[in-house]
Amino acid sequence: MSSSRRKFLRNVALGSGALATGLPAIAGESEALVEKAIAGKPGTFNMCGYAAPRISTVRVAFIGLGNRGMGAVKRMSFIEGVEIKALCDKRPVQIEKAQKILTDMGIPKAKEYTGENGWKALCESKDIDLVYIVTPWHLHTPMAVYAMKQGKHAASEVPIAVTVEECWELVETSEKTKKHCMMLENCCYDFFELLTLNMTRNGLFGEIVHVEGAYIHDLLKQNFEKNSYSDMWRLHSNIGHDGNLYPTHGLGPIAQCLDINRGDKMDHMVSMSSGDFMMNALAKEKASTDSFYNQYIDKPYRGNMNTSMIKTSKGKTMMIQHDVTSPRPYSRIHLLSGTKGFACKYPGPERIAFGHEWIKPEELKGLYDKYTPEIVKHVGEIAKKVGGHGGMDFMMDWRLIDCLRNGLPLDQDVYDAASWSAVGPLSEKSVAKKSQTVEIPDFTRGNWKSNKPVNLTLEGGGTTTVRPVPSEHKE
Ligand SMILES: NC(=O)c1ccc[n+]([C@@H]2O[C@H](COP(=O)([O-])OP(=O)(O)OC[C@H]3O[C@@H](n4cnc5c(N)ncnc54)[C@H](O)[C@@H]3O)[C@@H](O)[C@H]2O)c1
Numbered sequence: 001m002s003s004s005r006r007k008f009l010r011n012v013a014l015g016s017g018a019l020a021t022g023l024p025a026i027a028g029e030s031e032a033l034v035e036k037a038i039a040g041k042p043g044t045f046n047m048c049g050y051a052a053p054r055i056s057t058v059r060v061a062f063i064g065l066g067n068r069g070m071g072a073v074k075r076m077s078f079i080e081g082v083e084i085k086a087l088c089d090k091r092p093v094q095i096e097k098a099q100k101i102l103t104d105m106g107i108p109k110a111k112e113y114t115g116e117n118g119w120k121a122l123c124e125s126k127d128i129d130l131v132y133i134v135t136p137w138h139l140h141t142p143m144a145v146y147a148m149k150q151g152k153h154a155a156s157e158v159p160i161a162v163t164v165e166e167c168w169e170l171v172e173t174s175e176k177t178k179k180h181c182m183m184l185e186n187c188c189y190d191f192f193e194l195l196t197l198n199m200t201r202n203g204l205f206g207e208i209v210h211v212e213g214a215y216i217h218d219l220l221k222q223n224f225e226k227n228s229y230s231d232m233w234r235l236h237s238n239i240g241h242d243g244n245l246y247p248t249h250g251l252g253p254i255a256q257c258l259d260i261n262r263g264d265k266m267d268h269m270v271s272m273s274s275g276d277f278m279m280n281a282l283a284k285e286k287a288s289t290d291s292f293y294n295q296y297i298d299k300p301y302r303g304n305m306n307t308s309m310i311k312t313s314k315g316k317t318m319m320i321q322h323d324v325t326s327p328r329p330y331s332r333i334h335l336l337s338g339t340k341g342f343a344c345k346y347p348g349p350e351r352i353a354f355g356h357e358w359i360k361p362e363e364l365k366g367l368y369d370k371y372t373p374e375i376v377k378h379v380g381e382i383a384k385k386v387g388g389h390g391g392m393d394f395m396m397d398w399r400l401i402d403c404l405r406n407g408l409p410l411d412q413d414v415y416d417a418a419s420w421s422a423v424g425p426l427s428e429k430s431v432a433k434k435s436q437t438v439e440i441p442d443f444t445r446g447n448w449k450s451n452k453p454v455n456l457t458l459e460g461g462g463t464t465t466v467r468p469v470p471s472e473h474k475e
Helices: 003-014 031-038 067-076 092-104 118-124 137-149 164-177 191-201 220-224 233-237 248-257 279-287 291-296 361-371 374-386 389-406 414-432
Strands: 058-063 082-088 111-113 130-133 153-156 181-183 208-216 266-273 306-312 317-323 335-338 342-344 351-353
Touching: 058 067, 058 118, 058 389, 067 082, 067 092, 067 389, 082 092, 082 118, 092 111, 111 118, 118 137, 130 137, 137 153, 137 164, 137 233, 164 181, 164 414, 181 414, 191 248, 191 335, 191 342, 191 361, 191 374, 191 389, 208 248, 220 233, 220 279, 248 317, 248 335, 248 414, 266 414, 279 291, 306 414, 351 361, 374 389
Parallel strands: 058 082, 058 130, 082 111, 130 153, 153 181, 208 317
Antiparallel strands: 208 335, 266 306, 306 317, 335 342, 342 351
């Protein structure tokens, strides 16, 4: 089915513009039919396990040089076999700052692209292999799709898509162009997550029955802060969208443990949101001393806590939460409950059990010694020095480049990107219908039954080296 046809069906189901305005979706009689139609046509090419031709020096271009983008440029500048060819931000001052990162590292300055649409010329440029996207959410899919259509691999920050249509557009474009489309889900590369993934693979938890993940981060004040990010895009995203706006940090690592899209798939979900008890209150408080905030009073803010439940085709359950307003410690939960064992990362300390009692710290150390995957042994220490959330960001970047240089499939493919991101808009849809069940599209179109699980070895790769990290280096 063409994407315009899907768009049409989708608009029938939601009421045109329903998500954009935050109005409740219209649950039409044809819903079941629409969901079935959304499942799409048989794929033309399976990108899971796809190995693109080797690229000995990966020429990288960055779009979006804000808080996160600047860190990405810095991390990438440590990787040998990378040339940072282009830098793009609509704010020229950000490009200047990023150029300084390059010159401080003693590497050549990159070509500059700016303006609202400068990114298009960047994608069209002939001397780029990988477009690395670090802009606000609504720009991720248009930029990734355009990059692939211009013959570039695309990597995008999370979530890579904000509608189900966008998810399909990414899948169809990646399959058609045979270009990688990776969502940069860095939490899949955190140390305990990788340990427990390898333990899962080795059967230590038995059959995993239930998993939990979350993005719980006290960002309330930060999201209302005028100059801490560009154009107030984060606050705007919290208005008119009631659901789990940022599902992938919690979902990615537990989905990998369940071999989602590679042996199992997410089948259907329900979602429930609390009301808003904090955002409108803060808008009013801030408006009392600064009229800039008048525009944020009495807006349809998302519920502060969203809880979603997903059932997989093989009968496993997944619980995902989102709360970026409450004053509470950070948590992604990362809980795995199996027939033989249990693991939980947050609230800390990291814990594992094989029965009533938590195992002792020395036993946990023994598990780390035995089950730490190869990537961590190979670049874990240097990743901690380069940094990025304690090292996971660098491990992700390094692995992406190493796979491209050695012609290996990427750890996260377009089906992972699409299905993990789709949980966002689907949660909104369920919330709008009083938590009714919604189907989760099978973006693999049946290939989940035979797709191979994520490779936990460095087989065929591990050849990419890293520049020395100066002792004075800061993340
Ligand atoms: N994976 C993680 O741990 C993590 C952490 C932080 C942020 N992020 C993600 O990174 C992305 C960026 O977040 P941020 O905090 O850096 O936001 P930011 O507002 O600081 O940066 C966004 C940048 O994009 C630029 N931009 C906007 N429109 C543009 C356009 N048309 N062309 C070129 N540049 C444009 C802005 O000028 C700005 O510099 C988001 O998707 C966010 O979710 C991920």
